[in-house]
Amino acid sequence: MDLSFNIQGGDFTSAGTASSQVRRTLKELGVDASVIKRVVVALYEAEVNIVAHAYKGEIVAQISPERVFLKLTDEGPGIPDIEKAMTPGYSTASQEVREMGFGAGMGLPNICKNADVFNLHSVPNKGTTVEITIQIS
Amino acid sequence: MTIHEIVSLVQGKILSGKIGKEEGVEYCFASDLMSDVLTVCRSDFMLITGLSNVQSIRTAEMSDLKYVLLVRGKTPPQEMVDLAEDSGIVLIVSPFSMFKASGILYGAGLKGVF
Numbered sequence: 001m002d003l004s005f006n007i008q009g010g011d012f013t014s015a016g017t018a019s020s021q022v023r024r025t026l027k028e029l030g031v032d033a034s035v036i037k038r039v040v041v042a043l044y045e046a047e048v049n050i051v052a053h054a055y056k057g058e059i060v061a062q063i064s065p066e067r068v069f070l071k072l073t074d075e076g077p078g079i080p081d082i083e084k085a086m087t088p089g090y091s092t093a094s095q096e097v098r099e100m101g102f103g104a105g106m107g108l109p110n111i112c113k114n115a116d117v118f119n120l121h122s123v124p125n126k127g128t129t130v131e132i133t134i135q136i137s
Numbered sequence: 138m139t140i141h142e143i144v145s146l147v148q149g150k151i152l153s154g155k156i157g158k159e160e161g162v163e164y165c166f167a168s169d170l171m172s173d174v175l176t177v178c179r180s181d182f183m184l185i186t187g188l189s190n191v192q193s194i195r196t197a198e199m200s201d202l203k204y205v206l207l208v209r210g211k212t213p214p215q216e217m218v219d220l221a222e223d224s225g226i227v228l229i230v231s232p233f234s235m236f237k238a239s240g241i242l243y244g245a246g247l248k249g250v251f
Contacts, residue, residue: 012191104173
């Protein structure tokens with residue numbers, strides 16, 4: 001099953017809508033609760049990253065009986081220093097993002113922690129692609 | 138501790154969700170930083186937060202939590218209450234500060250998640 005969502009940068013009211021729909025779908029499919037939590041926590045962090053940092057983006061979720069594959073592609077400033085961005089506590093989030101409860105510098109490390117496979121590719125001034133795979137069985 | 142006891146201890150008010158008479162929690166986590174909440178692996182705790190917007194409810198939803206205690210006397214926006222209702226999350230408001238609410242609940246027997 002494939003689900004796809006368009007994400008608008010800066011739209012904090014809708015941030016999490018895609019993650020919520022993926023969560024609902026996984027629940028309906030009877031996926032184990034601990035797996036669902038890992039998927040949606042990773043996805044929600046990545047979705048918030050698009051809203052917080054990019055101009056716009058797209059999320060594609062491919063769900064099979066064996067695994068969930070998530071691909072998030074955005075158009076935005078990109079990440080100039082990925083190693084730094086992966087450091088827990090490091091954040092470039094704006095004051096507005098922090099007021100929404102994010103920007104603690106835990107997003108990317110938390111995605112990495114929950115994913116079985118995590119790939120991050122970024123081109124400065126162009127955009128970022130995040131791929132997350134989580135095994136179901 | 139039952140939710141009704143918690144509500145009474147923090148002089149709170151339930152704004153959304155349905156709770157059984159004996160329904161309760163054993164653990165709490167207090168934070169205004171949602172990414173920190175999302176690092177907690179377990180799901181059997183109540184979130185105490187001062188973050189009065191939809192993202193605290195979204196975070197509770199993704200973390201598979203059922204109870205959110207909003208502190209510092211904040212009046213949540215209607216969209217936050219509506220989202221909590223839709224998500225089956227019990228939203229409680231308290232006039233106390235996060236420190237005071239946490240201290241009272243800890244003293245009454247609720248435990249920290251770590």
